[in-house]
Amino acid sequence: MIKTENITKKFGKQTVLKNISTTIQHGEVVAVIGPSGSGKSTFLRCLNLLELPTEGKIWLNKQEITDPKQNKLAVRKHIGMVFQHFHLFPHMTVLDNVAYAPQKVKGISKQEAYQIATNLLAKVGLTDKEEAYPNRLSGGQKQRVAIARALAMEPEIMLFDEPTSALDPEMVKEVLDVMKDLANTGMTMVVVTHEMNFAKEVADRILFLDQGKLIEEADPSTFFQAPATERAKDFLDKVL
Amino acid sequence: MNLDFSQIVPYIPFILEGIGATLKFVSVSIVIGFILGTLLALCKVTKVPVLKPFADAYTSIFRGTPLILQLMIIYYAVPQLTGYDISAFISAVLAFGLNSAAYISEIIRGGIQAVEKGQTEAAEALGIPYRPMMAHIILPQAFKNILPAMMNEFITLTKESALVSTIGYLDLMRRAQVVGSDLYRNFEPLLFAGLIYWVMVFILTQFGRLLERRLRQSD
Numbered sequence: 001m002i003k004t005e006n007i008t009k010k011f012g013k014q015t016v017l018k019n020i021s022t023t024i025q026h027g028e029v030v031a032v033i034g035p036s037g038s039g040k041s042t043f044l045r046c047l048n049l050l051e052l053p054t055e056g057k058i059w060l061n062k063q064e065i066t067d068p069k070q071n072k073l074a075v076r077k078h079i080g081m082v083f084q085h086f087h088l089f090p091h092m093t094v095l096d097n098v099a100y101a102p103q104k105v106k107g108i109s110k111q112e113a114y115q116i117a118t119n120l121l122a123k124v125g126l127t128d129k130e131e132a133y134p135n136r137l138s139g140g141q142k143q144r145v146a147i148a149r150a151l152a153m154e155p156e157i158m159l160f161d162e163p164t165s166a167l168d169p170e171m172v173k174e175v176l177d178v179m180k181d182l183a184n185t186g187m188t189m190v191v192v193t194h195e196m197n198f199a200k201e202v203a204d205r206i207l208f209l210d211q212g213k214l215i216e217e218a219d220p221s222t223f224f225q226a227p228a229t230e231r232a233k234d235f236l237d238k239v240l
Numbered sequence: 241m242n243l244d245f246s247q248i249v250p251y252i253p254f255i256l257e258g259i260g261a262t263l264k265f266v267s268v269s270i271v272i273g274f275i276l277g278t279l280l281a282l283c284k285v286t287k288v289p290v291l292k293p294f295a296d297a298y299t300s301i302f303r304g305t306p307l308i309l310q311l312m313i314i315y316y317a318v319p320q321l322t323g324y325d326i327s328a329f330i331s332a333v334l335a336f337g338l339n340s341a342a343y344i345s346e347i348i349r350g351g352i353q354a355v356e357k358g359q360t361e362a363a364e365a366l367g368i369p370y371r372p373m374m375a376h377i378i379l380p381q382a383f384k385n386i387l388p389a390m391m392n393e394f395i396t397l398t399k400e401s402a403l404v405s406t407i408g409y410l411d412l413m414r415r416a417q418v419v420g421s422d423l424y425r426n427f428e429p430l431l432f433a434g435l436i437y438w439v440m441v442f443i444l445t446q447f448g449r450l451l452e453r454r455l456r457q458s459d
Contacts, residue, residue, distance in 0.1 A: 048365055076367040087362035091380050091458050100376070101366040133458040153366060 001026050002047060002157060002188075007056030007066075009042050009212075016042045018212045019056070024157070029189045031199035031220075034209035035235060040192045043209065044159050047190060048079040060156075077105055080150030084162040086142040088134040088149070094121065095130040098149045105153065113152070120148040124178050140171030144178055151182075158182065160191040196239055200224055208232050248428045251419040255429065258412035259436060265332045265411070266401050270394055272337025277344025282374065284349045295345065302342035308403050311335040315407045328409035332401075340397050347389045351382030384455045391448035395441050402437075412436060 002024045009017040017039045024030050032040045045051040046058065049065060049072045058066045065075045089097050098117035102108050108116075121127055124144040134142055143163055150158060160179065164172045176198050183189055183202050193199055199206060199220060206223040208216040208231075216223065216232045224240075227233045248255075283295035302310065315331035318324060355378050363373040383390075402413035410418075416433035420426035 050361060050365060073364075073367045073369055076365055079365075081362075081365040083358060083362065083365075085358055087356070087358035089359065089362070089377055089381075091384065101368055104369070104372045104376075105367045135459055150366070 001059075001061055002190075003059040004046070005057045005059075007043075007046055007053040007058060009039070009046060009051060010054045016212050017046070017053070020209075020214045021056075022207060022214060022217065024188060024190060026156075026188055027186045028204045029183045029187075029191070029202055030205050030207060031203035032190060032192045032207045032209060033194070033196070033199060033235075037211075038209040039212040040209050041161050044081075044161050044190060044192050047157075047159055048076050048081055050081075073105075077153060078156045079159060080153055080155035080157070081159045082143070082146050082150055082161065082163050084166050086134075086139075086146045086166075088142055088145055090134050093131050093133055094126065094137070094145050097134065097145060098152045101149065102152050102154075116152050117148070120151050121145070123181075124148050125174075138171060139167045140174045143167065143171075143175045147175075147178055147182070157188045157190065160189065160193070162192050162194065164193070164195055194239070196224070196236075208235070210235070243427065244425070245428050245432075247423055247425060248419060248432060251422070251429065252432075255412065255415045255419060255432060255436075258410065258415040258433070259440070261409070261415075262398075262401055262411040262413075263440075265329060265336070265404065265409070266398050268333045269336035269340060269397060269401075272333065273340030273344050273393075273397070276337065276341035278348055278379075280341060280345035281348035281352060284345065285352050299342045299345060302339050303346075307335065307339050307400060308406065310339055311403060311407060328404065328407050331407060332404040332409050336397060336401065336404075340393065343393055344390070347386050347393060348382060350389075351386035352378055354385055355381045387448065387452050387455065391445065394448075395444055398440055398444060399437060 003022075005021050006019045007017060007021075008015065008019055020043060032043060034040050042051055046053050053066060056066070057064055060075060060078065064070070065072075089100070092100065095114065095117050098120055099110075099113040102113045102116060103110060118127075118130070121130055124147060126141060126144055126148070129137060129141060129145075134145065137145065147163075163179070164175050167175065172195070176195065179189070179191070179198070180202055191198075191203070201220075203220050206216070206218055206220055207214055208223065208227075208229075210231050216227060216229050218228065223232070224236065227236060280295045280298060283291040286292065311331065314335050315326060315328065318326045318331070359377055359381065360373070363377050368377070401411060404411050405414035405417060408414070412433050416429040419429040423429070
């Protein structure tokens with residue numbers, strides 16, 4: 001479970017997030033949508049402390065992770081993240097990319113780490129690419145490796161920051177399919193996305209952000225069929 | 241044209257011994273410069289206060305004054321100040337190592353900063369601590385990108401090493417001069433030494449290309 005209480009983020013004079021309070025329950029899949037510049041990504045990046053909220057508090061289970069004394073790295077062990085632009089380590093093979101963090105962060109044996117990596121790569125359908133370097137992969141393949149890399153840490157929660165926005169259209173599906181499978185295993189997921197169909201189909205709840213504010217929070221059927229706010233209606237008219 | 245290379249033949253072993261002398265102090269200087277340069281570069285990119293101004297001041301001093309002056313200060317001034325009679329070899333290694341560290345730290349700093357920010361974020365998001373992140377993720381990518389600049393620095397160092405002839409260290413250059421004054425003929429020994437420098441740099445260049453090709457296997 002992750003809970004935010006009145007988080008506000010300012011970059012200089014600009015306020016990017018305003019008083020966002022929400023709770024993401026264990027096993028829940030939450031889609032964060034909204035126009036660009038609405039603060040979606042910043043919100044997501046606050047959840048694993050890549051950005052520190054200027055004000056407000058965040059709890060991971062019973063622990064306040066925004067406490068200044070809190071070790072950020074210890075928090076991030078439990079929260080996986082997938083980026084829009086993958087950020088695979090280009091000088092490591094696919095297998096090494098996935099097996100690296102568990103060894104360095106959790107201190108598990110090399111053998112065990114590579115076993116985990118092999119299994120995860122099989123799950124995302126990339127067994128034949130284990131020895132390849134990231135530059136040899138397509139965007140969709142890269143993103144699937146990035147998902148496997150995050151899962152190798154066995155996180156409680158997975159954050160996705162526009163995971164399909166940098167992909168060629170025909171590669172979007174393979175990544176969304178992996179994410180659907182993951183959702184079906186009961187993984188807690190927070191997904192910033194422009195894929196409305198994915199949000200409709202897979203998410204348990206939608207967060208709609210605009211100009212840094214959480215202006216609507218609803219289950220997908222309510223949100224897509226009968227949005228409560230004018231702003232959400234307007235947005236949906238444009239994207240659907 | 242009054243050229244007679246046969247006269248330097250008896251001196252060839254003497255001159256060739258200079259290769260070892262030159263290589264010995266150049267390689268030690270490179271190692272010092274590389275290690276110190278890496279540490280300084282890390283100081284320059286860190287968020288820890290004090291370290292950055294220190295590293296910047298260091299670079300400013302060693303890049304802002306002539307190498308030959310630094311060499312002279314170390315060789316002549318250290319005994320005057322401390323009474324310790326510093327050898328030509330130690331002076332040379334110190335001057336070249338410390339000087340080269342200043343240049344190398346700038347090259348590496350640029351290399352680190354050129355690594356995409358997403359790499360740091362991806363490592364941080366995985367919970368990877370600073371040291372392994374630098375050692376295994378950021379620096380390997382930085383080194384790969386700066387290899388050509390680094391080879392340049394090593395080549396410069398190899399050639400500039402001839403400056404140590406001014407403090408009497410019997411390197412390749414000094415030996416060519418000694419032979420020149422012995423024979424009253426300077427052109428032949430100097431040309432011979434020049435050829436040897438060129439061959440050394442040529443080998444270094446080839447080695448650099450080989451290394452570059454090996455590092456490029458992930459492209």
